[in-house]
Structure formats: C-alpha cells, structure tokens
Amino acid sequence: MKKLLLVLLVGAIGLSLFTGCSAKGTDDKTIVVGASPTPHAEILKVAAEVLKEQGYTLEIKEFTDYVQPNLTLESKELDANFFQHLPYLEDFNVKNGTKLVSAGAIHYEPLGVYPGKIKTLDAIGDGTTIAIPNDTTNEARALLLLETLGLIKLDPNAGLAATPKDIVENPKNIVIKELEAAQLARSLPDVDLAVINGNFALQAGLNVDKDAIAKEEKDSLAAKTYANIIAVRAGEENSPKTIALMTALKSDKVKTYIEQTYQGAVVPMF
CATH class of the missing domain: 3.40.190.10 (Periplasmic binding protein-like II)
Incomplete structure (x- = not known):
C-alpha cells in the first residue's frame, strides 16, 4: 500500500512539473503589449501576423490615457507598451519613479x-x-x-x-x-x-x-525627437520577446501597412 502511494505521489509530482513547464513555455511565447487604440493597436495587429509566423502570440491591451500603460508595464502586467515618444517616457520616469526604457523607435506622428x-x-x-x-x-x-x-x-x-x-x-x-x-x-x-x-x-x-x-x-528635428517608441522595463531591451516584437514591427509588412493606411498621418521610422 505504501509503495502504491509512493508511486502515485511521484506520478503526481511528475505531472505537476510537466504541466508547470508547459505553462511556462506557453507564457514565453505570448507577448502582452499595451497600446493606444489608434494607430498603435492597429499597427500591432499587423505585427501579430508576423509574430504568429515566428511562433509567438501577441496579446494587445488597449489604453485611452497616457498614464496607465506605463504604470501597468512597471508592475509587470505587460511585456511592453506602444503609445509614447522618448521625451514623454523620460519625463514620466522622473515624476513617477519608474524604470522604463526605449527598445527602439517605430513611427512618427506629425503634430x-x-x-x-x-x-x-x-x-x-x-x-x-x-x-x-x-x-x-x-x-x-x-x-x-x-x-x-x-x-x-x-x-x-x-x-x-x-x-x-x-x-x-x-x-x-x-x-x-x-x-x-x-x-x-x-x-x-x-x-x-x-x-x-x-x-x-x-x-x-x-x-x-x-x-x-x-x-x-x-x-524636422521633431520627427526624430518625438518618434513613437516601444517601451520596456530596464534590462529587457534585448530579451527574446522584445527582439521578436521589434523585428515584427520593423518588417516590410508593417511598413507597407503604415504607408498605405495612414497616408502621411503616420510615418515609419525604419
């Protein structure tokens, strides 16, 4: 009886470990990004098609303000966000004690x-x-x-x-x-x-x-200064998820989409 219980226990532990690894693997292939609805979330939906080909799932969470996306990224509920330019991010870090950085510029929206x-x-x-x-x-x-x-x-x-x-x-x-x-x-x-x-x-x-x-x-200088960026937590600029996301966003498919859809209202920076 004791041997049977031991076998069952070992089996249960093994199943638990196997299940845990599977969940972790799935999580590693899911990228959660916060974004403004237009044009950021729209652009991300096209990038999601590119990421799917690489084995990643892109989950987009939309925000309608300029504060919560950064706070949510800082609290690790997001892997990245896409809505702001670098001067805004730097100012936000100073005022809120956050440690967020740019992983790179994607596009510019003329004021x-x-x-x-x-x-x-x-x-x-x-x-x-x-x-x-x-x-x-x-x-x-x-x-x-x-x-x-x-x-x-x-x-x-x-x-x-x-x-x-x-x-x-x-x-x-x-x-x-x-x-x-x-x-x-x-x-x-x-x-x-x-x-x-x-x-x-x-x-x-x-x-x-x-x-x-x-x-x-x-x-203009403004185009370079105020280009919209992908923001991530400091130290995660070169993580596999960040690299995959940036590669997808800088793909020819996304560039063509931006140019054809927004016709000058959004300008790709790559």
Whole structure:
C-alpha cells in the first residue's frame, strides 16, 4: 500500500512539473503589449501576423490615457507598451519613479494645427484661442510648433520643458488653452484652433495631411525627437520577446501597412 502511494505521489509530482513547464513555455511565447487604440493597436495587429509566423502570440491591451500603460508595464502586467515618444517616457520616469526604457523607435506622428472656429492661419487675430496638450513634453512641442509658425516666441532656455509661462513675445495676444490631449479634438467647436497629437487626431477622423492647416515636417528635428517608441522595463531591451516584437514591427509588412493606411498621418521610422 505504501509503495502504491509512493508511486502515485511521484506520478503526481511528475505531472505537476510537466504541466508547470508547459505553462511556462506557453507564457514565453505570448507577448502582452499595451497600446493606444489608434494607430498603435492597429499597427500591432499587423505585427501579430508576423509574430504568429515566428511562433509567438501577441496579446494587445488597449489604453485611452497616457498614464496607465506605463504604470501597468512597471508592475509587470505587460511585456511592453506602444503609445509614447522618448521625451514623454523620460519625463514620466522622473515624476513617477519608474524604470522604463526605449527598445527602439517605430513611427512618427506629425503634430498638427487643426481649424476650429477659424479656418486659416491668416485669420488669426488679436485674442485668438489655441488649445494645446497639457502634458509636459507635448505641451512644449505644441508651443515650439506655434513658434515655428511665427505666432509666439519662447524663452530659448525653456526647450522641451516650455510652458505658456515661457512665452516672451505674443504680439497677437493669443490665448493658450491647456487641455488633456484626448480632449483636444472635441474642443474644436469651442476654440479657434487646436494643436492635436497624431493618434488622437486619427481617432477623431482627422488626417494631418488633409485637415491640418500647419504641421511638423517629417524631416524636422521633431520627427526624430518625438518618434513613437516601444517601451520596456530596464534590462529587457534585448530579451527574446522584445527582439521578436521589434523585428515584427520593423518588417516590410508593417511598413507597407503604415504607408498605405495612414497616408502621411503616420510615418515609419525604419
């Protein structure tokens, strides 16, 4: 009887170990990525087809804000995320004590100035209201675009940390309205103009090449500085999952999809 119990026990342990290894193996081939719905999750769905050929399953979790994807990655609920540029990630790390890094740039979304109550730059007059993103790096980026258009002048020392307080010349007394990036497209009926991030413009059915009256140019410093990246936890930049994900995202299939689908609203950086 004791021998029978021992055999059963050993068998149960062996089955448990076998099952555990199987689950671990499956987990090693599943990549969980957090992303903004447009265009990031859409691009990832194409990358998923490439990853499938490599034996990986890509699980995409969509987020509609700029905070939770990083917190969820830090807490190890994700393997990576895809929604932000490097200046935003670096600022987020400083403010939140996270240790996230870039695994590489994938695409660039030109920031555009979209018409609200007024339809052209020539119509900008005294007291024109322009809405811009209120998060640190995108706010500075929007202000730099307005400076490039000759509408304001910023303190040259402000750089990528510029806020409306750093405006040193404002000849047309432009009123800067700071809003959550996700709310900018909805604000268009209530403001004269709005500077909108590429992904939120796309979600609102806007195309930077067709609908914006001004934009960042693809050969500008902004294109390199604000390219959207894959973020991972520090030390996992060269993990098998990260390498597989980056290879898939930089494939010809994904590049063709980006160019044909977004027609200039999203520009591949590879």
